[in-house]
Amino acid sequence: MLLMDKKSEFIELVERVLVRWNYTHTDGKVYAVLLLSEKPLTINEIVxxxxxxxxxxxxxxSKLSKDYLVTYTKTGKKKLFRALPNFLILFMKQPYEHLEKEIKPLRRIVEKLSRKNKKFxxxxxxxxxxxxxLERILNELAEYSMQRDVPIKSLASS
Incomplete structure (x- = not known):
């Protein structure tokens, strides 16, 4: 397979992973291009x-920077962007978000319903x-992050 084919495949796969993790296709494509780049890029180069x-x-x-996936430096009026290969942080967010946004609220509702209806x-x-x-998984991930110096504190802020 040619190098361009591999790059295209890489971009598609990164895009797919990020979409699965609640980012847009655009976010995935931008992140993939930055991951592939050997040097920081300007917005125009990314475009x-x-x-x-x-x-x-x-x-x-902006979104990728907020989520610690992209960083930039300023040179004069130009911003140069580079990817931070933080797939671990992305993965770690998933059980946290499922727990806080879906499972816990659903459990609270089902607790109330189960008082009135046994089928719940x-x-x-x-x-x-x-x-x-999920809490055990999060505890394991927190322990892993402390051993590897991964900023797990960013999970709670998303």
Whole structure:
């Protein structure tokens, strides 16, 4: 396979991973191009390489910077962007977000429903088990992050 084919495949796969993790296709493409680049890129260089609009690239860079996936330095009036290969942080966010945004709120609702209707008790047990499992995963990830000096504190701020 040619190098260009490998690069295209890499961009598609990074894009797919980021979309699965609640980023846009644009975010994925911008991040992939920065990961592939051997040097920091300006917004205009990213626009040329991705074929995306300047405003779309700018929006993605803001989001990716906020999430510790991209950083920039200023040289004069130019900003030079580079990717931070933090797939671990992206992965670590997933169980946290599932737990906080879905499982815990659902468990609270099902607890109330199970008081009035017995058929919800089995679901409540499953949700409690899932909540415990996710909390154990998060504890393991926190321990791993301390050993590897990965900024897990960024999980709570997303």
């Amino acid at each position: 040329v390489q991705t074929g995306l609009s300047r405003s779309a690239v700018s929006t993605s860079l 008790r089995h679901l409540l047990k499953d949700l409690k088990r899932l909540e415990n499992l």
